[in-house]
Amino acid sequence: MDMVMPQGVLVLNRFWQAVHICSVRRAFSLLYLGHAQVVDGDGQDFRTFDFDRWQEASQGYEGEDAYHTIRFRIRVPRVIVLMLFDRIPKKEVKLTRQNVFERDTFTCQYCGEKKERKDLNLDHVIPRDQGGTTTWENVVCSCIPCNTRKGNRRPHEASMKLVKKPKRPKLRTFLNVQISRNGPENWRHFLDLAYWNVELSD
Numbered sequence: 001m002d003m004v005m006p007q008g009v010l011v012l013n014r015f016w017q018a019v020h021i022c023s024v025r026r027a028f029s030l031l032y033l034g035h036a037q038v039v040d041g042d043g044q045d046f047r048t049f050d051f052d053r054w055q056e057a058s059q060g061y062e063g064e065d066a067y068h069t070i071r072f073r074i075r076v077p078r079v080i081v082l083m084l085f086d087r088i089p090k091k092e093v094k095l096t097r098q099n100v101f102e103r104d105t106f107t108c109q110y111c112g113e114k115k116e117r118k119d120l121n122l123d124h125v126i127p128r129d130q131g132g133t134t135t136w137e138n139v140v141c142s143c144i145p146c147n148t149r150k151g152n153r154r155p156h157e158a159s160m161k162l163v164k165k166p167k168r169p170k171l172r173t174f175l176n177v178q179i180s181r182n183g184p185e186n187w188r189h190f191l192d193l194a195y196w197n198v199e200l201s202d
Helices: 024-032 051-057 097-103 144-150 171-182 185-191
Strands: 009-012 018-022 036-041 046-049 066-068 073-075 079-082 120-124 139-143
Touching (some): 024 051, 024 079, 046 051, 051 073
Parallel strands (some): 009 079
Antiparallel strands (some): 036 079
């Protein structure tokens, strides 16, 4: 299969609660194995499709977001629902490099400049050897020049200031950043729920 336009796919548990964003390849694998169905609709009315029915529904589709095989063309699903998985989404998100970049919108928290991912790294506001911890409140996105300038010091010791105080992101804000960067509008129906308005923990 050659993919024309790669996109992430929103994954729902069997209660239709968003639990993950997976690759298109993974979504098709789950769909083909019968572990998931495609969810398609306009925000008011939704229908589900297994692999064969989704393949049939894709016939005649002329959009660019499709896979091509020798025998058929199939639309890339935007949302899938797992048939067996019923775990409730965690109220937390892992503290990872990517998640800190997302929280800080790929902006250096010292100079305020937005950078490419390759030009960014992470900085412990209070250095670890001074008792600083690896937590949402002490790790920020930093450009390489600012990180080098700060070195193994606290910001005030390097005559630097933070653009804003780092804090644990609220889940709604965090997901909205990811959606606006990675996802289509129709994901919002499954994410813009009171359930998601909870604060994350480390």
